[in-house]
Amino acid sequence: MEHLPILVVAVPLFVAFAIPLIDKVGGGRYAKEGVTVGSLLFSLIGMILLLKRVAALGPQVYVFGAALPTLTLPTGMKVPIRIMFEVDGMSAFMALSGSIAALAAAIYSIAYLKDETGKDRFYVLFLLLVVGMLGMELTGDIFNFFVFLEISSIASAALVAFRYYKAESIEAAIKYMVVGSLSALFVLIAVGFLYGKYDALNFAAIAKRMEFSWADKIALALLVVSLALKCGAVPLHMWLPDAYAEAPASVTALLVSVSQASLYGLFRVCFSLFGVKMSTLTVGWIVIIFGVLSMFIGVTMALVQKEIKRLMAFHAISQTGYMLLGVGVGLAVLGNPFDLKSYGLMAMKGGIFHIINHAMYKGLLFLTAGAVFYRAGTRDLNKLGGLAHNMPWTTVYFIIGAAAIAGLPPFNGFASKLMIYESVYKFNPILSIMAMIVSVLTLASFVKIFQSAFLGPQLPEYKDIKEAPMSMLVGMGILAFVVVFFGLFPELIVRTIVDPAAKALVDQASYISKVMGGM
Amino acid sequence: MPFVVVGVMLALGLYAILFSKNLIKIAIGLSIVESAVNLFLITLGYVKGAVAPIYTMAPAGKKMVLPTPQALTLTAIVIGLATTAMLLSLIVMAYKHYGTLDIRELRRLRG
Numbered sequence: 001m002e003h004l005p006i007l008v009v010a011v012p013l014f015v016a017f018a019i020p021l022i023d024k025v026g027g028g029r030y031a032k033e034g035v036t037v038g039s040l041l042f043s044l045i046g047m048i049l050l051l052k053r054v055a056a057l058g059p060q061v062y063v064f065g066a067a068l069p070t071l072t073l074p075t076g077m078k079v080p081i082r083i084m085f086e087v088d089g090m091s092a093f094m095a096l097s098g099s100i101a102a103l104a105a106a107i108y109s110i111a112y113l114k115d116e117t118g119k120d121r122f123y124v125l126f127l128l129l130v131v132g133m134l135g136m137e138l139t140g141d142i143f144n145f146f147v148f149l150e151i152s153s154i155a156s157a158a159l160v161a162f163r164y165y166k167a168e169s170i171e172a173a174i175k176y177m178v179v180g181s182l183s184a185l186f187v188l189i190a191v192g193f194l195y196g197k198y199d200a201l202n203f204a205a206i207a208k209r210m211e212f213s214w215a216d217k218i219a220l221a222l223l224v225v226s227l228a229l230k231c232g233a234v235p236l237h238m239w240l241p242d243a244y245a246e247a248p249a250s251v252t253a254l255l256v257s258v259s260q261a262s263l264y265g266l267f268r269v270c271f272s273l274f275g276v277k278m279s280t281l282t283v284g285w286i287v288i289i290f291g292v293l294s295m296f297i298g299v300t301m302a303l304v305q306k307e308i309k310r311l312m313a314f315h316a317i318s319q320t321g322y323m324l325l326g327v328g329v330g331l332a333v334l335g336n337p338f339d340l341k342s343y344g345l346m347a348m349k350g351g352i353f354h355i356i357n358h359a360m361y362k363g364l365l366f367l368t369a370g371a372v373f374y375r376a377g378t379r380d381l382n383k384l385g386g387l388a389h390n391m392p393w394t395t396v397y398f399i400i401g402a403a404a405i406a407g408l409p410p411f412n413g414f415a416s417k418l419m420i421y422e423s424v425y426k427f428n429p430i431l432s433i434m435a436m437i438v439s440v441l442t443l444a445s446f447v448k449i450f451q452s453a454f455l456g457p458q459l460p461e462y463k464d465i466k467e468a469p470m471s472m473l474v475g476m477g478i479l480a481f482v483v484v485f486f487g488l489f490p491e492l493i494v495r496t497i498v499d500p501a502a503k504a505l506v507d508q509a510s511y512i513s514k515v516m517g518g519m
Numbered sequence: 520m521p522f523v524v525v526g527v528m529l530a531l532g533l534y535a536i537l538f539s540k541n542l543i544k545i546a547i548g549l550s551i552v553e554s555a556v557n558l559f560l561i562t563l564g565y566v567k568g569a570v571a572p573i574y575t576m577a578p579a580g581k582k583m584v585l586p587t588p589q590a591l592t593l594t595a596i597v598i599g600l601a602t603t604a605m606l607l608s609l610i611v612m613a614y615k616h617y618g619t620l621d622i623r624e625l626r627r628l629r630g
Binding site: 154173181195 | 536542545549552553556559560563587588591594595598601602605606609610612613616617625
């Protein structure tokens with residue numbers, strides 16, 4: 001059981017490189033799809049077990065190459081010199097959310113890509129993307145974080161360009177590649193600053209000795225900007241709508257979770273690496289401003305879009321704003337125990353709960369958009385219409401996703417948005433009101449998609465189209481089930497997974513002492 | 520002194536990425552930034568008058584330079600190779616589609 005943290009990453013990685021071999025020796029028609037889904041299922045089950053272990057025993061570490069996987073400090077040493085994974089409530093939460101989305105997207109891909117070529121390479125890259133995402137979320141070493149960040153950005157750029165015969169895909173992939181590698185290089189410069197100062201690469205070891213001098217401030221600025229860039233916060237969002245709209249739908253559903261891994265990195269850096277030693281009020285406000293700008297600009301840009309996936313991509317930016325807002329409020333009051341207790345923790349829980357909710361319903365919406373594209377052959381809202389007659393299941397899934405993103409009860413978006421409104425109101429009423437306005441605008445634009453794509457009379461050119469194939473329905477079904485389940489039992493979810501995640505972020509001391517021993 | 524070189528290279532690379540209109544030049548700019556970062560890492564671990572960090576071959580009593588930044592740099596170089604290869608292959612594809620490398624022409628995705 002103590003090997004779980006590495007197994008959830010290593011198994012997909014191994015399978016990724018085994019796929020070309022399996023494809024070479026034959027092995028049946030659906031061999032590569034089968035092993036992909038199998039390994040992702042393994043990761044998901046592993047994550048659930050790991051989450052239970054973390055809940056019962058506190059943060060888990062896995063040290064590579066040590067005599068014992070839990071031996072963080074080599075004998076006679078005061079600093080950890082080996083690379084390690086450190087899994088606390090927050091990491092486990094993020095990785096769980098990511099692995100659910102990955103499994104649903106992989107199942108969906110089976111039918112969605114049936115007529116495409118190069119499927120073996122698609123699954124290799126897909127699994128590498130999952131590995132990069134999970135690795136970023138589980139690692140306890142800042143250089144290792146950079147490596148996984150690069151793995152995920154190279155894999156995702158390649159997947160955005162999967163439909164290489166379309167000029168738009170290539171254009172989006174180039175933008176994504178340049179932005180992704182530039183921000184990763186900034187992360188590396190920050191790593192250099194921190195290493196030069198503290199002689200350590202481990203999050204906990206650096207955090208323990210953190211002084212917050214000028215070199216640390218440069219490192220913090222570089223990390224915040226580059227990770228905000230990677231998670232698509234306004235004003236650094238220009239690559240995101242292109243990449244999301246042009247990638248195949250199943251990849252887009254996964255990209256939502258991958259961007260959230262960068263968001264996780266941002267939170268980890270702010271809370272666990274710097275924590276109360278920096279002026280949390282200032283940095284908290286920077287995160288809040290990123291959040292509010294993203295919410296507002298994302299949604300206003302979405303209102304004018306005519307293309308279904310591009311519209312949803314702008315909503316992804318806007319929803320990321322909610323997470324930044326919720327957790328940013330928590331960060332702003334981190335130094336003040338009273339405020340933190342009265343509303344800060346609640347705001348963080350709302351923001352963190354919104355992360356998993358967003359990964360589920362936005363993944364679902366992108367998959368329904370893909371199903372529409374798969375059958376109707378266009379994503380232009382002006383050309384679509386009356387699809388509810390032919391695609392009843394897709395319509396139902398779309399309604400679930402749209403109601404969740406707009407924050408209607410009893411779906412999961414309602415639960416987390418309510419937590420954000422209530423707690424942010426106590427911090428600053430204006431922010432809360434803005435969040436509500438954005439929510440109304442979100443509803444407006446999804447009503448527009450629903451009305452123009454699904455409702456209305458049956459159009460003659462779409463008369464003969466059929467419901468989406470089985471595997472796509474199953475993939476969407478998994479996410480729709482999670483959306484409804486989370487919406488019906490929000491207290492259960494908050495108690496079991498969200499609350500430990502928020503507490504893990506706040507509790508910097510136990511994150512450090514797990515690696516460094518007694519303080 | 521090496522840090523000045525790092526700063527200059529960083530500035531040059533960023534300038535190329537932000538202001539050049541040619542995709543190949545942007546790729547070159549990215550490579551320059553990458554080299555700047557690698558130089559930065561390697562400089563961090565430099566100890567004056569020290570020997571290479573090979574434990575069994577270093578003469579006793581001599582200082583060694585830090586091995587970790589070298590390992591980091593090596594990893595970063597490998598990653599950089601992958602990024603450059605990926606970016607260049609995308610540029611080749613873009614050239615096939617658009618018939619130009621001018622980024623002002625690559626404007627099908629807007630709004």
